[in-house]
Amino acid sequence: MLARPRTGMPLLMAVTVGVGIGAGIGGTCLGLLLHFIQHWAYGYSIHKLLSAQSFLQGVTASTPERRVLALLVCGCVAGIGWWALQRFARPLISVNDALKSDDPRTPVLSTVVNATLQIVTVALGSPLGREGAPREVGASFAGWLSHRIGLTPQESRVMVACGAGAGLAAVYNVPLSGTLFTLEVLLGTFATAAAIPALLTAVIASTVAWIGLGNDAQYSVPVFELSDSLMAWSMLIGPLFGFAAYGFSRLERAARSQVPRDWRLLPSCLLAFLLIGLAAIFYPQLLGNGKGPIQLGFNDGVSVQLAATLLVLKVLAILACLRAGAGGGLLTPGMSIGAMLAIVTGSLWNHAFPAVPLSAYAIVGAAAFLAASMRMPITAIVLAVELTRVDHDYLFPVVFAVAGSSAALRICIRRYDKVHVPSAVLHKE
Structure with a gap:
């Protein structure tokens, strides 16, 4: 059986741009949802999603009763949400498992619900991280788009990994780290065929996310003297x-x-x-x-x-x-x-x-x-x-x-x- 010919460069570039934009929009929406629920749950900066007041400042200023109540709500959302997801939705497929498959798609609806649950629970006070959600959404969108366009399995795997790295880049404003995450962690290669789309998608996603999340560094640090x-x-x-x-x-x-x-x-x-x-x-x-x-x-x-x-x-x-x-x-x-x-x-x-x-x-x-x-x-x-x-x-x-x-x-x-x-x-x- 003859192997399927590789997709033309113009079409691959179009898919790369599309994955970057999609991951950027997904990361922005999830980031804004996180801020909205944080402000609502702990009663700070209610009328402004992006404010100078941090989550820790808002939590510290809230009453102890409100903290306990927010975590009880978090427990209900987590328990009911993930039970329902396991009971009624299509089984989740991790990004790593998808990359090992000839069809590297992940179930879109299940993935979006799972990502939303992660964002909601983290916003309510869960000690787990929020970076998994934009990675999963970016990868799911990339898999769907690659399938619709008709990319080869190998090209689709690269795009799925790029979508995950771009989601990370968008939500944290770290385009180089998103690129390296794709290459070092997900694909295990720094080959040019993977490095170029990884860099492009991460940069595009980060740029798109500036519109909704801004272009500030995640942490402010003083000037250190090396000793x-x-x-x-x-x-x-x-x-x-x-x-x-x-x-x-x-x-x-x-x-x-x-x-x-x-x-x-x-x-x-x-x-x-x-x-x-x-x-x-x-x-x-x-x-x-x-x-x-x-x-x-x-x-x-x-x-x-x-x-x-x-x-x-x-x-x-x-x-x-x-x-x-x-x-x-x-x-x-x-x-x-x-x-x-x-x-x-x-x-x-x-x-x-x-x-x-x-x-x-x-x-x-x-x-x-x-x-x-x-x-x-x-x-x-x-x-x-x-x-x-x-x-x-x-x-x-x-x-x-x-x-x-x-x-x-x-x-x-x-x-x-x-x-x-x-x-x-x-x-x-």
Whole structure:
């Protein structure tokens, strides 16, 4: 049987542009929905979707009763929503599973509902991440468009991966990171045939998202002075973050494997989110995907004691939600864990060596933990720069820490998982 000829370049370019625009619109809509529900649930900036007041500020200003009520609503939405999705909708297909298929499409309606549930629950206070939703929507749209146009299976797989990376780029305004996520994590190749559409779709999606979400950096950071003490800490501490990320990944997989598949989903979600809501009475920083604590950490707004407490509570909250059956990403949650762990270890380092601002440790630790937990070292380095727009010199401690954490992760996988680790380790959802 003759192989189908490749699609012409003009048509491929048209599909690439279409995927970028679609992912940008999808990311914008999901981002605006997130802000609307956050403002409504916690009663801040009601008449303005994009305001100077952050989610953490709004949550902190709300009453303890309102926090608990919002998390109870979150538990109901999560339990009923994902139970109904499992019971009545077509089975979900992850982006990674779709990319292994000859027909890399995902069910559009089920995917959109699942993405909406993720956004709604994160907006109400779920500790999971919001980045999975725009990735899934972008990939689903790319699969649908590729099928309608009639691309070959290989071309369709590239477009689906580009749609996922473009969705990530749109919602976080990180076009280079979105490109690298597509190539390093999803496709495992930097070939020109994949790199060009990956870059184009990510840039187009980010540009489209500027219209609704603006062109601001996700985090504001002070100007740091690079020091020998910070460099030494980054070189030595990297493996610790790799070991911690491996342990967290094992706990995450165990939690996901025990998700209830029947009516027990509702009481499980209600209990998990109720406990988080009760904890939020005393620690409002616990609510949401972790962006608030990260921003505090990047600006020296977190004490060592609070960082240690949030580190433990954040891990427990994430695992509880995953075990209960809630959906969401782990990008921002992973960064928050890394930032809090870095503040704790950095404060210990400051007792013996020349002091460094804790915020400087937080940026390095966030990148190191993210690189190992999601198995994307190159993407994590660029993501840390794009999200914060720190000075170029700050790449050096980030790279040293990421290299150490990634090396430690590979050692753990080879020793404890007893598998061969290829040069490009793909992220598994």
